[in-house]
Amino acid sequence: MKLLTQINSPDDLKKLNIEQLQQVCCELREYIIDQLSHNPGHFASSLGTVELTVALHYIYNTPYDRLVWDVGHQAYSHKILTGRRDMFPSNRKLGGISGFPNPKESEYDTFVSGHASTSISAALGMAVAAHLNHEEDRHVVAIIGDGAMTGGLAYEGLNNACSQPNNLLIILNDNDMSIDHNVGGLREYLIKLTTSAKYNKIRYGIYQAFKQKKLIDEDKKNFIIRFNNSIKSLLTRQQNMFEGFNIRYFGPIDGHDLPELIRVLRNIKDMKGPKLLHIKTIKGKGYAPAEKSATIWHAPGLFDKETGERIIKRSKDQPQLYQDVFGHTLVELAEKNEKIVGVTPAMPTGCSMNYLMEKFPERTFDVGIAEEHAVTFSAGLAKEGFIPFCNIYSSFMQRAYDQVIHDVALQKLKVILCLDRAGLVGEDGPTHHGVFDLAYLRPIPNLTIAAPLNEHDLRNLMYTAVYGNEGPFVIRYPKGQGELKNWQNTMQIIPIGKGRKLRDGERIAVLSIGKIGNDAAKAIEKAAEIGIFAAHYDLLFLKPIDKELLTEIAQNYAYLITVENGVIAGGMGDAVTDFLTVHHYNDIRVRKLGIKDEFVTQGSIDELKHLCGIDEDSIFEAIMEANEVIKNTNKVNTIKKLSGH
Numbered sequence: 001m002k003l004l005t006q007i008n009s010p011d012d013l014k015k016l017n018i019e020q021l022q023q024v025c026c027e028l029r030e031y032i033i034d035q036l037s038h039n040p041g042h043f044a045s046s047l048g049t050v051e052l053t054v055a056l057h058y059i060y061n062t063p064y065d066r067l068v069w070d071v072g073h074q075a076y077s078h079k080i081l082t083g084r085r086d087m088f089p090s091n092r093k094l095g096g097i098s099g100f101p102n103p104k105e106s107e108y109d110t111f112v113s114g115h116a117s118t119s120i121s122a123a124l125g126m127a128v129a130a131h132l133n134h135e136e137d138r139h140v141v142a143i144i145g146d147g148a149m150t151g152g153l154a155y156e157g158l159n160n161a162c163s164q165p166n167n168l169l170i171i172l173n174d175n176d177m178s179i180d181h182n183v184g185g186l187r188e189y190l191i192k193l194t195t196s197a198k199y200n201k202i203r204y205g206i207y208q209a210f211k212q213k214k215l216i217d218e219d220k221k222n223f224i225i226r227f228n229n230s231i232k233s234l235l236t237r238q239q240n241m242f243e244g245f246n247i248r249y250f251g252p253i254d255g256h257d258l259p260e261l262i263r264v265l266r267n268i269k270d271m272k273g274p275k276l277l278h279i280k281t282i283k284g285k286g287y288a289p290a291e292k293s294a295t296i297w298h299a300p301g302l303f304d305k306e307t308g309e310r311i312i313k314r315s316k317d318q319p320q321l322y323q324d325v326f327g328h329t330l331v332e333l334a335e336k337n338e339k340i341v342g343v344t345p346a347m348p349t350g351c352s353m354n355y356l357m358e359k360f361p362e363r364t365f366d367v368g369i370a371e372e373h374a375v376t377f378s379a380g381l382a383k384e385g386f387i388p389f390c391n392i393y394s395s396f397m398q399r400a401y402d403q404v405i406h407d408v409a410l411q412k413l414k415v416i417l418c419l420d421r422a423g424l425v426g427e428d429g430p431t432h433h434g435v436f437d438l439a440y441l442r443p444i445p446n447l448t449i450a451a452p453l454n455e456h457d458l459r460n461l462m463y464t465a466v467y468g469n470e471g472p473f474v475i476r477y478p479k480g481q482g483e484l485k486n487w488q489n490t491m492q493i494i495p496i497g498k499g500r501k502l503r504d505g506e507r508i509a510v511l512s513i514g515k516i517g518n519d520a521a522k523a524i525e526k527a528a529e530i531g532i533f534a535a536h537y538d539l540l541f542l543k544p545i546d547k548e549l550l551t552e553i554a555q556n557y558a559y560l561i562t563v564e565n566g567v568i569a570g571g572m573g574d575a576v577t578d579f580l581t582v583h584h585y586n587d588i589r590v591r592k593l594g595i596k597d598e599f600v601t602q603g604s605i606d607e608l609k610h611l612c613g614i615d616e617d618s619i620f621e622a623i624m625e626a627n628e629v630i631k632n633t634n635k636v637n638t639i640k641k642l643s644g645h
């Protein structure tokens with residue numbers, strides 16, 4: 001019988017000896033590999049944290065002690081060990097457990113995660129709260145990857161960590177990988193730190209010797225700091241960045257050496273003051289294909305666990321992914337215009353900017369998980385005459401809101417903001433749905449905001465942003481496949497702020513923006529087959545909105561259905577009703593289909609579209625209802641006329 005099946009909570013782990021704990025690590029890996037082969041999720045990161053997770057739950061008294069996982073995509077072992085082993089097959093599915101920590105799901109999950117670099121701040125808040133609550137025995141641990149450590153928020157947390165009493169432990173899980181290769185000065189620094197391991201070993205050894213001889217009083221923090229500083233200057237003149245922040249640094253140690261991890265965690269557990277343990281791990285540890293190609297195996301989809309072959313269902317003659325249309329088109333544009341550059345905050349593979357990176361490495365910038373910086377950096381490039389395509393997933397762009405306003409829009413800089421993964425994204429769930437962008441960008445002056453119906457539109461919009469517009473231009477497009485077999489049109493400038501009529505109709509008009517318009521088109525066709533003819537308008541631009549087209553619509557239709565893959569509040573439907581109100585079209589009925597005022601759960605995109613009432617069936621039903629309303633209104637009007645009212 002497997003040991004893992006006997007572990008229902010971390011208490012069960014605590015009864016095991018070191019060999020048994022190592023056995024648990026092997027079984028965890030085996031289970032994760034097996035499960036993810038047929039139920040896709042984040043793979044390589046969780047394989048890299050197996051020993052760390054076992055060690056943490058073994059040493060700490062969870063859930064009383066708090067573990068805060070950064071991003072949370074590496075916490076599968078944590079989930080399995082904390083009572084969710086049998087639920088793990090439902091990971092990321094509709095109604096199943098979340099792929100990220102979520103306190104609603106388990107008391108062992110201390111904080112919602114999904115977006116990077118939040119753990120130090122959240123954990124520091126908890127550690128300071130423990131102090132204020134006189135719970136000095138409560139330990140708080142933030143576990144953050146080297147990729148997440150490139151985000152500005154992590155440094156805001158670090159900077160604040162020594163300002164008030166707390167005993168926070170930060171574990172820096174350094175595998176020299178983000179999704180793609182990690183980048184930047186921090187990466188260089190961590191490599192240097194690792195190679196100067198000897199210095200750290202001596203320093204740690206001396207510290208232990210002093211402690212054993214009771215030369216260190218843990219409560220006298222000042223002494224500790226002086227001690228650290230003097231040892232440091234004794235051994236070398238090297239300045240440790242973390243100690244520069246008055247955070248004690250330990251490591252680097254091998255994050256797959258379970259006995260060593262347990263020993264070090266036990267030793268530093270009760271040390272007072274903020275501290276950081278640097279562990280070195282291998283992303284994908286224990287599964288050879290993943291160790292070899294960690295980027296692909298970050299989230300590989302389905303695979304054959306025996307051969308390591310990925311199972312890709314999309315055949316060659318199917319439409320391209322939107323991200324690939326973006327990536328290839330960017331190369332095409334950059335080949336003809338040397339001012340075009342690409343900027344990505346740590347998602348070159350995710351958004352397919354890796355094509356540009358291969359072709360023009362000197363004109364492509366992966367700036368780390370730093371959305372705010374990516375936008376302002378792009379603004380700086382634009383100020384000097386370059387044309388940056390700054391590609392950020394819609395939900396991650398939330399981080400850079402002020403930068404869009406203050407650094408781009410206010411100065412009318414020609415930054416082309418491409419928001420990939422706009423709309424519902426599926427299994428990643430509420431942390432990742434890109435459903436707020438239309439609403440949060442619409443109020444910003446000077447922005448042009450567009451959403452393509454298909455791949456040709458996407459290419460034309462990219463072209464127009466370069467050659468047909470001055471100033472900032474936002475293009476939002478969804479996750480997944482496009483619509484067309486032949487996506488490579490000859491690009492052309494399209495008029496800014498112009499929508500289009502796709503189909504004529506009677507009394508009812510459906511107004512859509514973006515890819516969701518294809519679902520609307522199918523619903524309209526289905527309604528037409530039973531004799532109900534709704535018109536279809538694709539707005540294409542949210543801003544400037546096509547007033548001429550809206551006037552035409554207002555004058556010709558009695559019932560409008562707006563459809564968007566985004567929140568209703570502040571989105572396209574609201575823009576339409578704002579127009580109708582301002583222009584006194586008060587007797588037109590409007591039904592808004594979009595995301596209601598609640599966070600949307602996880603599931604496949606199709607399931608979620610249905611749940612949110614924006615799939616083909618829901619749009620069809622809305623047309624049927626509109627038809628009923630119109631019929632009844634006609635009846636009432638006829639009765640009114642006949643009875644002379």
Ligand SMILES: Cc1ncc(C[n+]2csc(CCOP(=O)(O)OP(=O)(O)O)c2C)c(N)n1
Pocket residue numbers: 045048071073074114115116144145146147148149175177178179283345346347369371396399
């Ligand atoms: C704000 C934000 N930007 C981008 C991402 C996408 N993302 C998820 S994991 C990841 C890499 C994280 O690297 P690291 O923290 O080192 O963890 P590892 O996968 O190496 O274990 C990125 C860029 C995100 N989750 N949040």
Ligand SMILES: CC(=O)[C@@H](O)[C@H](O)COP(=O)(O)O
Pocket residue numbers: 042071073114115179298299350421425428479
């Ligand atoms: C954890 C995280 O934020 C990313 O790994 C994200 O899940 C990527 O999404 P895509 O798989 O759509 O690129």
Ligand SMILES: [Mg+2]
Pocket residue numbers: 145146147148173174175176177178
């Ligand atoms: Mg990493």
